[in-house]
Structures are given as structure tokens and as C-alpha cells.
Amino acid sequence: MAVQNCRMPLILRKVITKQSGGCVRAVWITKMTDRYLSCLGTNYQIHREKGNVTGKNVMTGNVDKFGGITVHLNERDFPPDISESAFSIQLRDSLSHWRAEGRIAVWLHVPLIQSRFITAAAKHGFTFHHARHDWSTLCLWLAEGESRLPGFATHQIGVAGAVLDEASGKVLVVQDKNKTKNAWKFPGGLSEPGENIGDTAVREVLEETGVRAQFKSLLSIRQQHNHPGAFGMSDMYLICRLQPLTFHIDFCTQECLRCDWLPLEELAHTNATTPITSRIARLLLYGLQHGFHRIDLPVEQLPAVYSGMFYQLYHRVLPVNAA
Structure with missing residues (x-):
């Protein structure tokens, strides 16, 4: 049965949400909710000890190598008919269970549409760790001592x-719009997630110029720390x-003046630029006069310690006879 078609009897719903535990709740769970709880899938688990139901609703998640657990x-x-109070009770029981298991931390991965659960999580000590477009991640340290x-x-x-352009000794520059100083x-611009540094530079140059x-x-x-734009x-x-492949300028009028x-030579000594631009000029x-090998940090791809992954390392070229 699909989750959205699960329907808990009204009297049982009241027992579970208004009772914090005890015989009445356990009896109703035993007689009436096995089908309902199994319908909800892995989220609700019935723990039986010597034939009795403990009444604990323990969330399931992925345990990481550090001893933490992540719950999505x-x-x-977690269908729409689960109330915030019911979620809070389940989270409370789950935290007790994880502490008993020796888990050191809990991560809650919360889609934006499920944000109604954040208030309940905060009451149990969870705080925001980070967020992206349509989800946030909350965390709670369970082990002793500081997090x-x-x-x-x-x-x-x-x-x-x-x-x-090495032939002419000229370099491509822009003046940004909406700046107090037209330097x-x-x-350039921000690198996208998963984008290599060189690819960002090439993309930004093309987009702007x-x-x-x-x-x-x-x-x-x-x-730079405490950056206003970050x-x-x-x-x-x-x-x-970068080395130019084309020379015709068709700059973006939305970004550039x-x-x-x-x-x-002019860029290196003009006052109409920024200190970092002047220094790089x-x-x-x-490099143009004495060889770019004296200033370049070329890139080399090397295998990472993580299986099947690679990284890019930027460094000066080693001499052929280097140890």
C-alpha cells in the first residue's frame, strides 16, 4: 500500500499523539497499527522485547564511519499527515535510542517542503549546519564534551x-558596472560547484568579453577574510x-561598462586599476620578458586516495633531474 493511502484510525491517532507511553498505547499498537506502521515503511519500527511492544518509534538512517547517523x-x-507533535515524540525516542547505541551525532536532511519539522528539531537541540536551494541540514552533537x-x-x-596576447604584449581587461571606481x-567571477579553476576562468572571460x-x-x-560579497x-x-584563441570583443553590457x-606596461603603472591587477600585470x-616558466603554476592531475577519484595540483614544474 502506498504511503499516501495509509489511514490511521481516529481513536488510535489520539492514543499515540496524546499518550507518551504505557499500557494503553502498547495495546492499541499491538492490535491495530502493525499494518499502518509497516505501510509507512522503514520510518516506524516496532521493537518487541519478550513478546511485548516497547512503543518506541525509531527513525532509520545511514550510519557513517565516524559513528554519526544521517536521517532524510x-x-x-514522513508523509503530510504526520503532525509536528508526533514527529517530536518520534525524534525524542530516536535520540534516546541513538544515545544508547553510542552514536556521536545526528544529521537531519530536511527538504524545504518538510520545513515544518525544523521547529520540533530545534526544541531537541538541533541547529542549522548548512543549506542549499531546496533543503537544509541540521545537526546535533550527542557525545560528551564540545562538538x-x-x-x-x-x-x-x-x-x-x-x-x-604575447605577440602584441596586450592583456584583456574590463571595467565593471555599478562600481564606485571604474577601475x-x-x-572573472565565482567558480561553480564541481568546476575546475581553469574552466571557470575560460567561461567567465567568454561570458563577459x-x-x-x-x-x-x-x-x-x-x-581575504570577512569579504562583503561573501x-x-x-x-x-x-x-x-590564459592564451587568446579569438580577439574580437563583444562584451556583456549587463556586467561591464x-x-x-x-x-x-600601461596596466602595470596606471592609477586606473586595482592593486592586485597592477601586481599581476x-x-x-x-614572464613575457624572462619566460613564463618563472611565474607559472601549471596544473597536473593526480589520483586521489579515494578510489576512482582524481584531483588537480598546481605547482612549479620540477626540473628533469629533480630527486
Whole structure:
């Protein structure tokens, strides 16, 4: 029977929601609700000890290698006819059970449509850990001492592309709209989840300027804490060296006030730019004159310790005869 078709008898519903335990509740569960509870699936479990029902409703979840448990409050296991008070009782019983089992923490994965359960969870000590578009994750530390749960993401990643035409010594720059100072800067933006740094730089350059380019290396990393554009979190700003594949500018008028190819020498010494742009212009000028191998951090893909996964490592090229 599908969950949405389950119907608990009215008298039994009152017994379960108004009684906190005891014989009456146990008798009704034994006689009337085995079918209903099995209909709800894995969420409601009847624990029998020596033939008697304990009356505990223990949520099921996935136990991780650290001893924590994650419960997903999906609509299949937690249908709309479960009240907040019934959920609170079930959560209370579950917490007692998990503490007895020695679980160190609980994670509640709450879809936006199930947000009515958050208030009940908060009354049991849960706090927000993080949230995305249509769900949030709450957590509760069960073990002794202060919580050792890891925090959520602490930084946002911005990536810019310094597109250098080596033949002319010019670099592609833009001026952003809606800025108090119309300073020249390299086109860039926030990296998307799962997007490699070089791919972000190439994408942002194309979106803002219409110029197609190829990733060559990582040039610099800037770290800034309490960044206003990161909701007070820390910001990592990475600038990459790109090689142009096209040169015609067709810039985005929604984001940019103007766009141009400027000589590196001019960009390195003009006051109409930001300190970081000026510094990278000087770095590019040095690479153009003395070799990019002196400034580049090229990328190498290596196997991760996690089976079947890889990561990208940016570092100076090792000499052939290096140990």
C-alpha cells in the first residue's frame, strides 16, 4: 500500500499523539497499527522485547564511519499527515535510542517542503549546519564534551582570467558596472560547484568579453577574510594566465561598462586599476620578458586516495633531474 493511502484510525491517532507511553498505547499498537506502521515503511519500527511492544518509534538512517547517523526527512517516510507533535515524540525516542547505541551525532536532511519539522528539531537541540536551494541540514552533537562536528564551507572561490596576447604584449581587461571606481580589472567571477579553476576562468572571460581563450597556468591566489560579497565569509580569488584563441570583443553590457586590450606596461603603472591587477600585470610583464616558466603554476592531475577519484595540483614544474 502506498504511503499516501495509509489511514490511521481516529481513536488510535489520539492514543499515540496524546499518550507518551504505557499500557494503553502498547495495546492499541499491538492490535491495530502493525499494518499502518509497516505501510509507512522503514520510518516506524516496532521493537518487541519478550513478546511485548516497547512503543518506541525509531527513525532509520545511514550510519557513517565516524559513528554519526544521517536521517532524510523525505515525504515517503514522513508523509503530510504526520503532525509536528508526533514527529517530536518520534525524534525524542530516536535520540534516546541513538544515545544508547553510542552514536556521536545526528544529521537531519530536511527538504524545504518538510520545513515544518525544523521547529520540533530545534526544541531537541538541533541547529542549522548548512543549506542549499531546496533543503537544509541540521545537526546535533550527542557525545560528551564540545562538538567536534566539522563546519560547513568557509570560503567562496572567485577566478579571473588574465588573457595575454604575447605577440602584441596586450592583456584583456574590463571595467565593471555599478562600481564606485571604474577601475580596470581582469574578467572573472565565482567558480561553480564541481568546476575546475581553469574552466571557470575560460567561461567567465567568454561570458563577459566574448573572447575565447585557453587555460595556461595559475598565477596567484588572494585570500581575504570577512569579504562583503561573501556574506562575511572568507574569499579566495585566483588569477589564471590564459592564451587568446579569438580577439574580437563583444562584451556583456549587463556586467561591464567597457572592455579593451591594454598594453601590459600601461596596466602595470596606471592609477586606473586595482592593486592586485597592477601586481599581476607586472608579473605577466616579467614572464613575457624572462619566460613564463618563472611565474607559472601549471596544473597536473593526480589520483586521489579515494578510489576512482582524481584531483588537480598546481605547482612549479620540477626540473628533469629533480630527486
